[in-house]
Amino acid sequence: MSSESANNPTPLVQRRPPHSAPLRSSPDRAALTSLLSNETLSRLERLRLRPRRRQTNRTQGEHLSGKGGSSIEFSDFRDYVPGDDVRHLDWNIFARLNRPYIKLFQHEEEMHVLVLLDGSASMLFGDKLAAAQRLAAAFGVMSLFGVERLSIHVCGEKEGPLRTLPPCRGRVNLTRMLRFLESVEGGGTQRIDEAIEDVLKTHRGRGIAVVLSDFLTAGDLRRPFNRLYSAGLELMAIQILAPEEIDPDIAGDWRFVDAETQQTLDISSAAELLGLYHEHRQALERFLESECRKRNGRFLSIASDEPVESVVFDKLQRQGWIR
Amino acid sequence: MNTPAFAAPWYAWLLLLLVPLVVFYFLKLRRTRKLIPSLILWQQVLNDRRVNAPFQKFKRNLLLLLQILLLLFCILAAMQPYIEADGERAEFIPVVVDVSASMAAVEQPGGPTRLELVQQRLRAIIDNLLPTQRLALIAVSNTARRLTEFTDNKRVLRAAVDGLRVDEVPSRLEEGLRLAQAMARVRRVRRVLLYSDGNVPERIDFALPFEVTYEQVPPAKTNIGITSLSARRTSLTEWTLFVRVASAVGDSASGRLQLWRDGEKTAEDSSVLDAGEGERILFPLTADAATRVEIRLVPEGHDALSADNRAFLDLPAPRPLNVYCPPALTTARHALAAVEGIRLFPNDRDTPPLSYDLLISDDPADGERPASVRLFVGFETLPPAARNLLRIATEPDEFVDWRRTHPLLQHIRFYQVQLADSIGYTDGKQAADMEQAGFSVLAEGRHGPLILARDSGDALTFWFTFHTDRSTLPYRVGFPLLISNAVDIALKRANLSESVALTTGTLPPLLLDPDTEYTVVGPDGHKLTVRSDANGTVPSVPAPRVGYYEYRTGTTVAKRVGAALLDARETSLNVVDALQFRETRVEQATDNPAVQDRNLWSSLAAVALILLLIEWWYFQRPPAVHNPAA
Structure with missing residues (x-):
């Protein structure tokens, strides 16, 4: 074994810094962020997340709760029953019909959008982290412009186990959110399943949990997925894989080194194993999709070199993730 | 060709080394490190049962395959495989080598002799000797010599092969085979290897108790040599030399014959012979004293054998024949008086010699006189061994049969010879008993033998069981012929009439x-x-x-x-293609019978060495670094 190669392991593809991600900004306007172009931002402003179930917080927001409420939007009338707040009596109808009716209004509550970004070392390969950053920014923009409560957690950062953007709402936090995502470096070793558990220890609020990861973890994802479901969070899982992971071009004998754990694995006749590799990768996708569907969630697997516009405005919109 | 067998199959246990070889190979495989995002998928791939199938691991692992092949070839070489020429393996193999004179023949000047060709083959056999095989080397010419016991000691066998020398004598293969048969009594011998040039008698008087693999080295063709040399006295000082030269059956030859007398060349003649032809050449010679004569043959052209180009003869000094005959036997003395060149004793002139050349007597006391040829007459002169078998009969007797070709009885007729004495066999005895007692019956009467003979080496003795004086034989013309024949026999015994060169x-x-x-x-x-x-x-x-x-x-x-x-057959270089034994015929081996079992370990070791070199090159070459971006 060559000592040189042991000390300087050669990655499949050198990580491209997030700041060097391709921008689709207009040349005549200064870009607001390096993650998304201004045109993309402007298109995202008009999109809203579309959860399958109405899971909202009790705090007032823009999502209709369906429970009735006290907003200015009229919903219906019903008979008065003893105990009702007499302040909600429609005195005009009572005057005309001499019978008491309670006036009902639509109740609008806010939805908590939890974005969990996997920044572990495995995400540094093949621009996976950059793709995850762009997608997280897109979800953040849609949440903030939708007056949702947004919190972003980055796991696997070098400095610590978890890095968090506290819950915020409103477009005023747009710049803050973008700067937070731009500052993500990744390279840590925290696993995604552990990170979900850690996040849920402090998270409060129902809504949507967007998990951006390659899901290449040794842990069992069913338990954190159950915890998300129990916490009232609808799971939106997006698996981001590098093209080299989707279709590796490799042959011969190799000693693979895990980027996170530094564990090694000797592979002989790798070309002979590619068929099995594809089977296992597709089996992993099917497993994740199945587990998400079981919890009323959704799953999508994308390649890291796929443009964010293609993912958001094509796949996500067509599959009904957003509207 | 049979399937290979193994001389040391227990080395197959070394095949267990394959296990650590494979284990260490995969533990110490020289691999290129590659950083990947996660081992999860690859770990699952390796955990797949299909991947763990052993043959999957060996696919495209050329280095491992080379190592396995190298180990296999080394183990196979250690197991010492061999290919048997037949189904049975010969454990104890006598090797009979013909070392007769013809084995010194060379095909061309400076070329190897037939024996050297055999030595080369024997060395190859010894090199390929298997551990379970034992060879015994037997050299046979006119006698057989066992050069080694059954042994697998290659040094001893090589030394014995190197020590083989040609005997300038004819070959008697049956002697070597009899020796091998004697060795087969203590060892289980199934087959005997026989190496010869085929210059052997057409029929070998031997019943084969084992199989003989006869390998014939190619015989030489061109030869000319002296096959006989003799001299006959024509007068007291005149000799005639008879020289016979012959050529080999394979090709014509010519040469010049030189007569050397006491170290000086005195005459020369030439001879040109076709293939297989012989010629007799005469040289007259005058010698009044003992003379040493040598005939040298100078071949013109290639001559395969040099040992038959020289012959020599010692001619005795002329002297009269010393004959003793008692005066009482007057008939014989009268007949002797007519013969020239003899000195008859007793007489008053000469001193009696210590030994006589011829003794004729009817006195039993003369049996103690030393003589080369003795002729006794009368029943009383018979030795006890013969007399015990005979008795004196009463009836008259006569000659019934006699050996007309015997030198003593040549040109003699015994018809109507009357005998006063009548000799018969004692009861129950017959001519076979007389032969068994060591006597040859030269003439038979009606009741018993009339003339007996015995050659004891130093003396030739004839007995007439009847007394000639009491018969009509002295009055017959055959009587002086009988005495003359006895004188001729005595002359020959004393080398006074002729001299013949001895063969080896x-x-x-x-x-x-x-x-x-x-x-x-x-x-x-x-x-x-x-x-x-x-x-x-x-x-x-x-x-x-x-x-x-x-x-x-x-x-x-x-x-x-x-x-x-040399024997004339050796000079002729005549060969037989097959050996005709008493009951069977043995053809020469068509393929290399050698020990028949050909060792393969050296070939396998060579393949293993080549594999080792290939593996070394494969291991030292720069590893192919896979660049997925390429």
Whole structure:
């Protein structure tokens, strides 16, 4: 074994810094962020997340709760029953019909959008982290412009186990959110399943949990997925894989080194194993999709070199993730 | 060709080394490190049961395959595989090598002799000897010698092969086979290897108890040599030399014959012969004293054998024949008086010699007189061994049958010879008993033998069981012929009438000083000690080389005898394609019978070495770094 190669392991593809991600900004306007172009931002402003179930917080927001409420939007009338707040009596109808009716209004509550970004070392390969950053920014923009409560957690950062953007709402936090995502470096070793558990220890609020990861973890994802479901969070899982992971071009004998754990694995006749590799990768996708569907969630697997516009405005919109 | 077998199959246990080889290979495989995002998927791939199938691991692992092949070839070489020429393996194999004179023949000047070709093959056999095989080397010419016991010691066998020398004598293969048969009594011998040039008798008087693999080396073709040399006295000092030269059956030859007398060339003649042809050449010679004559043949062109180009003869000094006949036997003395060149005893002029050349007597007391040829008449002169078988009959007798070809009875007719004495066999005895007692019956009467003969080596004795004076034989014309024949026999025994060159093989018994130890020194310096008996008879000694053999007592040369001629068959280089034994016929081996079992370990070791070099090159070459971005 060559000592040189042991000390300087050669990655499949050198990580491209997030700041060097391709921008689709207009040349005549200064870009607001390096993650998304201004045109993309402007298109995202008009999109809203579309959860399958109405899971909202009790705090007032823009999502209709369906429970009735006290907003200015009229919903219906019903008979008065003893105990009702007499302040909600429609005195005009009572005057005309001499019978008491309670006036009902639509109740609008806010939805908590939890974005969990996997920044572990495995995400540094093949621009996976950059793709995850762009997608997280897109979800953040849609949440903030939708007056949702947004919190972003980055796991696997070098400095610590978890890095968090506290819950915020409103477009005023747009710049803050973008700067937070731009500052993500990744390279840590925290696993995604552990990170979900850690996040849920402090998270409060129902809504949507967007998990951006390659899901290449040794842990069992069913338990954190159950915890998300129990916490009232609808799971939106997006698996981001590098093209080299989707279709590796490799042959011969190799000693693979895990980027996170530094564990090694000797592979002989790798070309002979590619068929099995594809089977296992597709089996992993099917497993994740199945587990998400079981919890009323959704799953999508994308390649890291796929443009964010293609993912958001094509796949996500067509599959009904957003509207 | 049979399937390979293994001489050391227990080395198959080394195949267990394959397990650590494979284990260490995968533990220490020289791999290129590659950083990947996660081992999860690859770990699952390896955990897949199909991947763990052993053959999957070996696919495209050329280095491992080379190592396995290298180990397999090394183990196979250690197991010592061999290919048997037949189904059975010969464990104890006598190897009979013909070392007769024709094995010294060369195909071309400076080329290898037939024996050297055999030696080359034998060395190859010894090199390929299997651990379970034992060879015994037997050299056979006119006698057989066991050079080694059954052994697998290659050094001993090679030394024995290197020590093989040609004996200039004819071959008698049955002697070697009999020796092999004797060795087969203590060892289980299934097959005997026989190496010869095929210059052997057409029929070998031997019943084969085992299989013989006969390998014939290619015989030489061109040869010319002297096959016989003799001299006949024409008068007291005149001799005629008869020289016969012959060529080999394979090709014509020519040469010049030179007569050398006492170291000087005195005559020369030439001879041109077709293939297989012979010619007799005469040289007249005058000698009034003992003379040493040598014939040298100078071949013109290639000559395969050089040992048959020389022959020599010792001509005795002329002297009268000393004959003793008692005066009472007047009929015989009268007949002897008419013969020229004899000195008849007793007489008043000459001193009696110590030994007579011919003795004719009817006195039993003369049996003690030393003589080369003795002729006794009368029943009383018979030795007890013969007399015990005979009796005196009363009826008259006559000759019924006699051996007309015997030198004593040549040109004689015994018809109507009347005998006063009548001799018959005692009861129950017959001619076979007489033969068993050591007597040859030369003439038979009605009731018993009339003439007996016995050759004891130093003396030839004839007995007439009847007394000639009491018969009509002295009055017949055959009587002087009978005496003349006896004189001729005596002349020949004394080498006074003719002298014949001796062939190699065995020297005849000699009459020298009694009870004396002689050292016989051969032409190659080989020494042999013999002792004469009370009569002075020195037994026969082997003469395997052409040349003079000296009988020495201390530093004194008592006698010098030359063995000059090879057997005519050796000179002819006539070969037989198959050996005809008493009951079977053995063809020459068509393929290399050698020990028949061909060792393969050396070939396997060579393949293993090549594999080792390939593996070394494969291991040292720069590893192919996979660049997925390319």
